[in-house]
Amino acid sequence: MANVNKSVTVTIPAPGRIPFSFHWLQKLLKQTVVMMVLLFLWEVAPRMGLVDQTFFPPFSIVAEGWWGLAVSGDLYDHFLASILRSLSGFGLAILIGIPLGLVIGWYPLANELLNPVLELFRNTAALALLPVFILLLGIGETSKIAIVIFACLFPILLNTINAVRNVDLLLIRSAKSMGLGSTQLFYKVILPASIPTIFTGIRMSGSASILVLIAAEMVGAKEGLGYLISYTQMNFQIPEMYAGIITIALLGLILNFMLVSIEKKLSKWKENANG
Amino acid sequence: MTDKIQFNHVSKVFTIRDSNERKNGIKEFTAINNVHFSVKVGEFLTLVGPSGCGKSTLLDLLGGLTKPTSGQILIDGKPIKGPGLDRGIVFQQYALFPWKTAMGNIEFGLEAKEIPKKERTEIARHFLALVGLSGFENRYPHELSGGMKQRIAIARSLAYEPDVLLMDEPFAALDAQTRETLQTELLRIWEKTKKTIIFITHGIDEAVYLGERIAVMTSRPGTIKQMIQNPIHSRNLDEDIRSTPGFAQARHQIWDLLREEVHQSQAFERKNETA
CATH class of the missing domain: 1.10.3720.10 (MetI-like)
Structure with a gap:
């Protein structure tokens, strides 16, 4: 109960530029990551012989x-x-x-x-x-x-x-x-x-x-x-x-x-x- | 004082398809029967009745949206021919145009009146200020709370300067606090603009708080059961009128009148459900 009257200072990060641009980057990453994986698979699968290169070129x-x-x-x-x-x-x-x-x-x-x-x-x-x-x-x-x-x-x-x-x-x-x-x-x-x-x-x-x-x-x-x-x-x-x-x-x-x-x-x- | 609105033995009968009868069975349904009363210029009349008593039919008739089956409705001694800008309707569900901003909505009736753009804006600003929403000019309805929407709707109806304001349970969808605030404000606006107001409600408190006279309606078919002169004359808006003995007395009187009607209308609805 002694703590009730104590004031506590909490630092709230100001909504500055850096967190914002980071957020933007995160969004971009989220939107492209699956696409990148698919393209990577498209490139690798034929080269590894998983599919026929003639019909499915990298x-x-x-x-x-x-x-x-x-x-x-x-x-x-x-x-x-x-x-x-x-x-x-x-x-x-x-x-x-x-x-x-x-x-x-x-x-x-x-x-x-x-x-x-x-x-x-x-x-x-x-x-x-x-x-x-x-x-x-x-x-x-x-x-x-x-x-x-x-x-x-x-x-x-x-x-x-x-x-x-x-x-x-x-x-x-x-x-x-x-x-x-x-x-x-x-x-x-x-x-x-x-x-x-x-x-x-x-x-x-x-x-x-x-x-x-x-x-x-x-x-x-x-x-x-x-x-x-x-x-x-x-x-x-x-x-x-x-x-x-x-x-x-x-x-x-x-x-x-x-x-x-x-x-x-x-x-x-x-x-x-x-x- | 002269009469603004006169109902001369007005009845309205709808023909509806009867689901109990054969396929082409048609049933007549009397919404209101022999309604006879008048409203004076500048008067605030509240109409209270059980649900389904034809309150809204009464308002549609006044608005010129439907025609009476028998009888006559006169405004300034002349029968109603159709809708017109001499009467403004405020609906329970606001009926704001969602694609127009607050200003655009208030200007809507003025456009129909062919008032030039510059003047329109001026008038709209004036009425926006009257309902206390200056600063919300460019908000769309979906960005406003229920109370704000109803204020805009009231401003829209006032803007084209109708003599009569018809209000169909306008505050029924609002929370209790907002409702009380808007009731007080409506009285303030009424005193300022001197409009004739017909206010339909199913709330006894609301009817007593607002009306100079209170018309109590019977259940289906709706007719005026009794006209009550509201004993509360003091309209000091800062006073807590609702706590005065006069208010309680008027409230009780109406409650007594309505009790019977509510029972009847409930019995009617039950009968319809089981049929």
Whole structure:
């Protein structure tokens, strides 16, 4: 009990620069350590003979192949062809899907009429329709962009419809009580309230656009990353094939990163947007 | 003093699907029946009743969000045609627009009134200060506590200068301390702005503390059981009114009136559950 009145001085470390930068370094380490281990395994496993080097060359050889493709400009051409197709299909799907979804969501009758058809199309795998697209539109750019549009459209469309239909009724009541007419209600309440859900659809479409495009390019194309992969595989240029795969992974990563940062900006008002 | 609001024998009947009947069975459901009373200009009227007595229907009717089945509701002698900025509604769940900041929310009704931007900001700042939240201009609703959100909602309704403020159990979701603070503040705001206020609550204490007159409602179908002139005239906000004998007496009177109704409404709910 004698100790009660004694004052004790505790030194609390000031939140200075050094602990902060250390924390940052720790975070970086946490995020890259597994990746490093995987790359290390990729390098070592073929060299130790755990897997066949011919079909699974070490990472350094793949990197070399990638560099070779990059320097020759081939990689750039294929990359450009793919990204142009993917972005134009994706972009057109956004331009069609959002307005259409807003209309369908806003008018109950439109929703009732179209819902069964949309459900059917949504559950039709886009790639199953590839032969149809090729028959109707040829093997040129049109069929590839068309199938990307098809694959991207449904996530955007359905999310937009859902977003509009699920706007908090209380907000609508509140806005109506302030004398807002239908048009104003739509622009000032329905639209802003729907944006986060619409964006979820856009992000889902982003990855779909690449997935479907690569598959389409593997079946019938003269350029593009999908073509590069299937072409190099058939010609036994295995390191180049892996180089193509890595490039696609990077493309997907970049696209997703871009979409996530736009999404964060647009829904900064949401609690814990993206965690 | 002249009448601001008049309820002339107002009834509201909803047709609902009857789950007990065949598939197309339709049941009529009387929410409120023959409600007849008036509110004077600048009066603070509290409406207290058991749960499910049609309090909220009454408020929807006043807000112009629904129309009476029979009877008439007059504001300044003219029947209500629909929602309008002459009445402001404060909802229990705040109903703030989550994508707008505190300022943006307060400005919302002013935008509908087409007041120029500069003026809007000025007015919004004034009302933000009135509810004691200066400095929180740029906070989003999710960054505010329940009490703060309700203050913003009150400021939003006051900002477009309605003559009548309709409040639907606005403090029901708040903790006891915050509720008492906001009750006192509401009285202060009322004295400052001279609005006509209709305040719906299921709390007897709240009804007695706030109302100049207290309307006690019956259980389903809701109608006005008795109008009580609140004996507590002293509205010295610093005084502990809740501990005075007058308060206890009024409280008891209402409690007696309500006891019977609560029993009835509970019996009704039980019957519905077992059916």
